Amino acid sequence: MNDSTQNTDHAAPEEKPTSWWKRLSSGLKKSSSSLGAAISDLVTKRRLDNAALDEIEEALIRADLGVVTAARISDVIGQGRYAQNPDADALRSIIADEVEKVLLPVAxxxxxxxxxxxxxxxxxxxxxxxxxxxxxxxxxxxxxxxxxxxxxxxxxxxxxxxxxxxxxxxxxxxxxxxxxxxxxxxxxxxxxxxxxxxxxxxxxxxxxxxxxxxxxxxxxxxxxxxxxxxxxxxxxxxxxxxxxxxxxxxxxxxxxxxxxxxxxxxxxxxxxxxxxxxxxxxxxxxxxxxxxxxxxxxxxxxxxxxxxxxxxxxxxxxxxx
The missing domain is CATH 3.40.50.300 (P-loop containing nucleotide triphosphate hydrolases)
Known part of the structure; x- marks a missing residue:
């Protein structure tokens, strides 16, 4: 089981342990790995055509991001149309940016x-x-x-x-x-x-x-x-x-x-x-x-x-x- 808490009105914010990022990355490894596999597959196999974008969207839905968010990320990627040279790092950055946009208002x-x-x-x-x-x-x-x-x-x-x-x-x-x-x-x-x-x-x-x-x-x-x-x-x-x-x-x-x-x-x-x-x-x-x-x-x-x-x-x- 897991859990956590936050700073207050008269207490100074507590610094996150130095290993927090490592623990968070490790904790989300299965989620990121499934997305990474889908991205790698697209990058190595083909250009980002409609079929490829559909595969990205399906991978995002399988990762439980939700249909709305998955469709929006796929649309953003499609707008860039990396054509014959899709870049894995660029795709990851788009996913991260779009996920952050959803999460910022609730953090x-x-x-x-x-x-x-x-x-x-x-x-x-x-x-x-x-x-x-x-x-x-x-x-x-x-x-x-x-x-x-x-x-x-x-x-x-x-x-x-x-x-x-x-x-x-x-x-x-x-x-x-x-x-x-x-x-x-x-x-x-x-x-x-x-x-x-x-x-x-x-x-x-x-x-x-x-x-x-x-x-x-x-x-x-x-x-x-x-x-x-x-x-x-x-x-x-x-x-x-x-x-x-x-x-x-x-x-x-x-x-x-x-x-x-x-x-x-x-x-x-x-x-x-x-x-x-x-x-x-x-x-x-x-x-x-x-x-x-x-x-x-x-x-x-x-x-x-x-x-x-x-x-x-x-x-x-x-x-x-």
Missing amino acids: HPLKIEGAKPFVILVAGVNGSGKTTTIGKLAARFAREGRKVMLAAGDTFRAAAIEQLKIWGGRVGAKVIAREQGSDAAGIAFDAVSEAKADGVDVLLIDTAGRLQNRTELMTELEKIIRVMKKVDATAPHAVLLVLDATVGQNAISQVEAFGKTAGVTGLVMTKLDGTARGGILVAIAETFKLPVHFIGVGEGIDDLQPFTARDFARAMAGIAE
């Missing part, structure tokens, strides 16, 4: 401001990496000097409760938890109340993994939000949807469903390492225009980092640093 840091505690509700389907993401975000916020509290709202799984307690101990954050099977909305109510009383800066609330097509579980998520508003009418101040990159096109229906139910304000995409489906983030950006705050490319605590459009686009296209 927004998660700003912690305007409320104390700043309540962040974290949602997503089973196995997307919610609890690990919360732990990594908590570590980031703590490094920024913020007082952090965690709430174990995934009461279906004892392991999730214990995992959050471990993260709390690791980062020095108080954890509000009850026994397995407790009412998640009640925990959220207690957590917001205690966070206000304790002068907490950031409260991160975990929720149970729920399939977007399970009506009763989505209704419970609505209840959690409704109940916490009894303590703070403005809460939650951010609703983060954690998406697993490996699920590909299914992530689009998740964004749609959770957006309607929970009012998603931003996205975190995990597990970009080891998947050929990283392009789905581009399709999601094109479709929903939701802020992308963090991406995760590994298990390490520093493998969740603020999302940068240029870095992602260049890694996706297979361009060296």
Whole structure:
């Protein structure tokens, strides 16, 4: 599982680890390799005629970039008409530039401001990496000097409760938890109340993994939000949807469903390492225009980092640093 977080109003931006680009490039290697193979095939075999452009478009669609983005990139390449001498580096640059154009409008840091505690509700389907993401975000916020509290709202799984307690101990954050099977909305109510009383800066609330097509579980998520508003009418101040990159096109229906139910304000995409489906983030950006705050490319605590459009686009296209 993977995850990440961002700078704030009174904390200096944290420098990305020097190896971040290497990890990101490695994480997107399967995606960039599939595109690179298609580009190499076209460069070595033929001129960029209509059939070749169709092949490029199909390769982009297979990489989950989405039909709209794939068609636009193919059109831009076709306008140049590299004729008998298509250049692989030029094609990669076009892909990177066009992907960056889609991603730039959604590459927004998660700003912690305007409320104390700043309540962040974290949602997503089973196995997307919610609890690990919360732990990594908590570590980031703590490094920024913020007082952090965690709430174990995934009461279906004892392991999730214990995992959050471990993260709390690791980062020095108080954890509000009850026994397995407790009412998640009640925990959220207690957590917001205690966070206000304790002068907490950031409260991160975990929720149970729920399939977007399970009506009763989505209704419970609505209840959690409704109940916490009894303590703070403005809460939650951010609703983060954690998406697993490996699920590909299914992530689009998740964004749609959770957006309607929970009012998603931003996205975190995990597990970009080891998947050929990283392009789905581009399709999601094109479709929903939701802020992308963090991406995760590994298990390490520093493998969740603020999302940068240029870095992602260049890694996706297979361009060296």
